[in-house]
Amino acid sequence: MASTQARTVADTRPDSLWGRAPYPVLVADLRGVVVRCNDAAGLILPAAAPGASLTDVAPAWLCAAHTRIGSPGPHAVPADTEEALRGTIAGRRFEAHPTALGDGSVAWWLVDDTDHQLAREALLMERERTAFLAKASNVLLSSLNLGRCMDVTAQLAAESLADVALAIAPSRSSRLPVVTCLRGGTPVLADMSVDPDDVPGLGEALRGFPPVPSRWIDPAAAPAWLVPEGFGPVGSIVITPLPGHGVPAGALVLLRKAQTASFSSEEEVFARLFAARAGAAMSAARLYAEQTAITDVLMRELMPPALHQISGVDFAGGYRPSADHERIGGDFYDVHPATVEGEASLVSLGDVCGKGLEAAVLTGKIRNTLHALLPLADDHSRMLGLLNTALLNSHHARFVTLVLASARRRGNQVDLALTSAGHPSPLIIRADGTVHEADTRGTLIGALPAITAVTITESLAPGESCVLYTDGITEAKGGPMGDDLFGDERLKRALAGCVGMPAEGIVEHVQMLAAQWLGNRRHDDMAVVVISAPRTHHLSAVNGHTRGRFTA
Amino acid sequence: MTTHPHQLRVTTLETQDSVRVEVHGDLDYDNADLLVHEVTAQLTARPGLTDLHLHCAEIGAVDSMGLCALLMISRHTAAAGVRLHLDERSAKLDRLLDLTGTLDHLTAPPPTGTVRSSMTGESTTAIRPTEPDGLT
Numbered sequence: 001m002a003s004t005q006a007r008t009v010a011d012t013r014p015d016s017l018w019g020r021a022p023y024p025v026l027v028a029d030l031r032g033v034v035v036r037c038n039d040a041a042g043l044i045l046p047a048a049a050p051g052a053s054l055t056d057v058a059p060a061w062l063c064a065a066h067t068r069i070g071s072p073g074p075h076a077v078p079a080d081t082e083e084a085l086r087g088t089i090a091g092r093r094f095e096a097h098p099t100a101l102g103d104g105s106v107a108w109w110l111v112d113d114t115d116h117q118l119a120r121e122a123l124l125m126e127r128e129r130t131a132f133l134a135k136a137s138n139v140l141l142s143s144l145n146l147g148r149c150m151d152v153t154a155q156l157a158a159e160s161l162a163d164v165a166l167a168i169a170p171s172r173s174s175r176l177p178v179v180t181c182l183r184g185g186t187p188v189l190a191d192m193s194v195d196p197d198d199v200p201g202l203g204e205a206l207r208g209f210p211p212v213p214s215r216w217i218d219p220a221a222a223p224a225w226l227v228p229e230g231f232g233p234v235g236s237i238v239i240t241p242l243p244g245h246g247v248p249a250g251a252l253v254l255l256r257k258a259q260t261a262s263f264s265s266e267e268e269v270f271a272r273l274f275a276a277r278a279g280a281a282m283s284a285a286r287l288y289a290e291q292t293a294i295t296d297v298l299m300r301e302l303m304p305p306a307l308h309q310i311s312g313v314d315f316a317g318g319y320r321p322s323a324d325h326e327r328i329g330g331d332f333y334d335v336h337p338a339t340v341e342g343e344a345s346l347v348s349l350g351d352v353c354g355k356g357l358e359a360a361v362l363t364g365k366i367r368n369t370l371h372a373l374l375p376l377a378d379d380h381s382r383m384l385g386l387l388n389t390a391l392l393n394s395h396h397a398r399f400v401t402l403v404l405a406s407a408r409r410r411g412n413q414v415d416l417a418l419t420s421a422g423h424p425s426p427l428i429i430r431a432d433g434t435v436h437e438a439d440t441r442g443t444l445i446g447a448l449p450a451i452t453a454v455t456i457t458e459s460l461a462p463g464e465s466c467v468l469y470t471d472g473i474t475e476a477k478g479g480p481m482g483d484d485l486f487g488d489e490r491l492k493r494a495l496a497g498c499v500g501m502p503a504e505g506i507v508e509h510v511q512m513l514a515a516q517w518l519g520n521r522r523h524d525d526m527a528v529v530v531i532s533a534p535r536t537h538h539l540s541a542v543n544g545h546t547r548g549r550f551t552a
Numbered sequence: 553m554t555t556h557p558h559q560l561r562v563t564t565l566e567t568q569d570s571v572r573v574e575v576h577g578d579l580d581y582d583n584a585d586l587l588v589h590e591v592t593a594q595l596t597a598r599p600g601l602t603d604l605h606l607h608c609a610e611i612g613a614v615d616s617m618g619l620c621a622l623l624m625i626s627r628h629t630a631a632a633g634v635r636l637h638l639d640e641r642s643a644k645l646d647r648l649l650d651l652t653g654t655l656d657h658l659t660a661p662p663p664t665g666t667v668r669s670s671m672t673g674e675s676t677t678a679i680r681p682t683e684p685d686g687l688t
Contacts, residue, residue: 330616353616355581397623399616401652422652443653447623452653524615 028054029105030070044089061087062096069098069106093117129270132160136274140281144288153252153278154181161271162254164228169250170206180228198223205241208248215239226253236262240275244283252278298360310337310345312409314532316503318511322355322525330359331470331525334367336374346377349468349529350402366400380404380419381453384445391446399447403468407531414460414533419453421445424474427467427492428458433499435492460533463500472526473510478517486517503532562590570603576610579618591625595632604629609640614648626658635661
C-alpha cells in the first residue's frame with residue numbers, strides 16, 4: 001500500500017482534483033501511452049504509470065477501445081458503445097467512459113459496475129425461475145391425473161434442474177412407481193420391485209414423516225436402478241421430498257453427470273420450490289384419484305337395480321342422473337320381492353335432498369334401512385315412522401321424500417297400497433286413457449320429529465299402470481321457450497297416451513319426453529318406476545289345487 | 553363479481569322484538585346456507601326476540617336444499633323460543649310445503665310442551681319416534 005501511495009502522490013499534480021477522485025481515471029495519448037492516472041486507477045491497474053504503454057498495463061478490451069476511439073476522430077464512438085466499453089479488470093467488471101481531451105489524448109473514466117451486473121444477472125435468473133415455476137404450476141395444475149403429474153414433474157425437472165430426473169410416488173405395495181426422464185427425452189414409467197430404503201433418504205422422503213430436507217447422496221452409493229442405462233458416471237445426486245397436503249406425495253431424485261457442475265445452494269432452494277408445486281399437484285391428483293375410487297365404489301353400490309316381472313306384476317325403472325360433475329344423485333329406487341310367494345312386493349322410489357357424496361351416503365342409509373324394515377312392509381306408516389327415527393339427526397335437516405308401493409297380483413288384477421311421504425303422488429293410468437293422482441299424502445322423512453302418512457289402495461286391471469317418479473321429471477326446465485317446467489299436467493297428458501303400453505315402454509317414453517324437453521340444459525336426477533298389471537289370458541287351473549294361473 | 557338475477561339476497565329489518573327477513577331470489581342448493589346463517593346470526597344477536605318473519609313474496613325457486621334450510625331455520629327458532637312466520641308465501645311455495653307436509657310444522661308456534669297438530673284425514677296415522685327427546 002505504501003508504495004502505491006508514494007507513486008500516486010508523484011503522479012498527482014497539485015492542481016488536479018481528479019487525482020483523488022473515487023473513480024479510476026486513466027489518460028492515454030494517441031499513441032497508446034499512459035499520460036496520467038489517479039490513485040483509484042493505481043489500485044486496480046497497479047502497473048499503470050505515466051509513460052507506460054497502455055497495452056502493458058490495461059486489459060485488451062480497454063486498449064482496443066482506445067485504439068478505436070483514437071483512429072476515426074475525437075468524438076466518434078462505436079455504435080455498440082454499451083457492449084464495447086465494458087469489461088473486466090482484476091476480476092471485477094467496469095464500464096469505461098471516454099472523454100476526448102484537446103491534445104488528442106483520451107481520459108478513461110472507469111466505473112465499477114460489478115454489483116450492478118451481478119444484480120442484473122440475479123434478476124434475470126430469478127425471472128427465468130419464476131417463469132419456470134409459473135409454467136410448472138400451470139402444467140401441473142391442469143391435470144388431476146397422477147400419472148400425468150408424475151410425467152410432468154420428471155420432465156420439467158429434467159429440463160431445468162438436472163440431467164436426469166426421477167419422480168417416485170409412494171406405494172403401499174412392494175412395487176414402486178418410478179417415472180424417469182432424461183433431459184430432452186420423454187418420461188418413462190416403470191414399476192420397480194425395489195426397496196426405497198436402499199437409497200439413503202428416499203424411504204423417509206416417500207413416507208413424508210419425519211420431514212426431511214433434500215439431501216445429497218454419494219453417487220457411488222446409488223443403486224443401479226436409480227441410474228438410467230448408458231447415462232455414464234454420475235456427478236451428483238440430490239433427493240428432494242415432494243410435500244403433499246398432509247399426505248406424502250413422493251420424492252424427486254435429481255442426477256447430474258460427472259461433467260456437469262454439481263448443485264449450488266441456490267439451485268437446491270429452487271429445486272425445493274419446484275418440489276413444493278409438484279408435490280401439491282401430485283397429492284391433489286392422488287386425493288382426487290382416491291375420491292374417484294370411493295365414488296366409483298359407492299356408484300356401483302347405488303346403481304338402481306334392473307327391474308323385471310316379479311310374481312306376475314310388471315316392474316320397470318329408469319334413472320338418468322344429473323349431468324353435473326357430481327355423478328351420484330339423490331334419486332333412488334328399489335323393488336323388494338316378497339319373501340313369500342303371493343305376498344306383496346315392495347317398491348320404494350325417493351329423492352334425497354342435496355347432491356353429491358352426502359346425498360349418496362344418505363341414500364345408501366335409507367335403502368339399507370328400508371331393506372331391514374321389509375318384514376313390516378304391510379304397514380307403510382309404521383315403516384316410514386321407523387325410517388324417520390333412524391334418519392333424524394341433530395346437526396342437519398337433510399330429508400328424503402319417497403313413495404312406497406306394495407304390489408300384489410290378485411287374479412288378473414294388481415292390488416296396490418301406495419303411500420307418499422312428502423313426494424309427488426303416483427299417477428295411475430287407467431285403461432280408458434284417464435290419468436289420475438293417487439290421493440296419498442304424507443310428511444317428508446328425516447327432518448321432523450313426528451310424521452304423518454296416508455296410505456291408499458288402488459287396483460290395476462290388466463294393461464293399467466301406476467307411475468312413480470321424482471320431481472326431476474316434472475321440474476325439467478326447457479321446452480320451446482327454454483324456461484318452462486315440464487310440469488304435472490304435461491306428464492299426465494303424455495301418460496294418457498301410454499295406455500296399454502308395457503311398463504318398459506312407459507318408462508322409456510317418459511324419459512324420452514323429458515330428455516327432448518330438456519335439450520342440452522342442466523337437470524336434476526330423474527327417476528321413473530312403472531308398475532303394471534300385465535295383459536293376460538286366464539289359464540284354467542293346472543292342477544286343480546291352485547287358483548289358476550295367467551300367462552305372463 | 554357478476555350478480556346473477558336469481559342470486560339470493562337477504563335483507564333484514566329489525567323492530568322492537570321481531571325481525572323481518574326479506575328473501576329475494578332462489579333458495580337453492582347454492583344459496584340456502586346464506587339464509588340459515590343470517591337467521592342464526594339474528595337469533596344469536598337478539599336473545600329477546602319473540603317473532604321472526606320471513607318475507608317470502610320475492611322467493612324464486614325453492615329446491616330440496618331450500619326446504620332443508622327452512623326446516624333448519626324452524627329448528628333454530630323453536631330452540632330459541634321464537635315464533636317463525638312465513639309471510640306472503642307464493643302459491644308455489646305453499647304447494648311445496650303442502651306436498652311435503654311441512655307447512656304446519658314450519659308455521660307452528662314454538663313448542664311449549666304442546667304437540668304439533670297432525671294432518672287431517674280419516675286414515676291419517678300420526679307416527680312419533682319412540683324417543684322424541686333423543687333428537688335435539
